[in-house]
Amino acid sequence: MNSEKLMNEAKLAREKAYVPYSKFPVGAALLSESGQVFHGCNIENSGYSMTNCAERTAFFKAVSDGIKSFKALAVVADTDGPVSPCGACRQVIAEFCDPSMPVYLTNLKGHVLETTVEQLLPGAFSKEDLKYAEGQQ
Numbered sequence: 001m002n003s004e005k006l007m008n009e010a011k012l013a014r015e016k017a018y019v020p021y022s023k024f025p026v027g028a029a030l031l032s033e034s035g036q037v038f039h040g041c042n043i044e045n046s047g048y049s050m051t052n053c054a055e056r057t058a059f060f061k062a063v064s065d066g067i068k069s070f071k072a073l074a075v076v077a078d079t080d081g082p083v084s085p086c087g088a089c090r091q092v093i094a095e096f097c098d099p100s101m102p103v104y105l106t107n108l109k110g111h112v113l114e115t116t117v118e119q120l121l122p123g124a125f126s127k128e129d130l131k132y133a134e135g136q137q
């Protein structure tokens, strides 16, 4: 699965978005180490804060199916430039992916920003930080 195909999968995922409030559909496609693709869309709620972003939907689907190793992520929205994942999603991406894993941020015009997990959230809080805290007790 190349990056073009993964970005196309993200577009297909975007079509499933449930966005009656923002009217801003987002799609994500998460490629597992074994070649499976997990689609994610944003899912909103009348209680706005319960909204789940497309990226986190894709990760939570994969992890709940027992998959925790990933090769690439693509995200798409109808933005002016490449879509920018929110802070919560950046933290979830950092939890499950190598810092060097490629992330393809794109839009419907075909602008693509190829970035990495590390670039999206430099200095992410991680399980290593929790280990330090254990040692202090």
Ligand SMILES: O=c1ccn([C@H]2C[C@H](O)[C@@H](CO)O2)c(=O)[nH]1
Pocket (backbone or CB within 6 Å): 019, 022, 024, 026, 041, 042, 043, 044, 051, 052, 053, 054, 055, 075, 083, 084, 085, 086, 089
């Ligand atoms: O990278 C992003 C940015 C925003 N959203 C969603 C959350 C909400 O449903 C809507 C507007 O913020 O877009 C995502 O799913 N992913």
Ligand SMILES: [Zn+2]
Pocket (backbone or CB within 6 Å): 053, 054, 055, 056, 085, 086, 087, 088, 089, 090
């Ligand atoms: Zn998000």
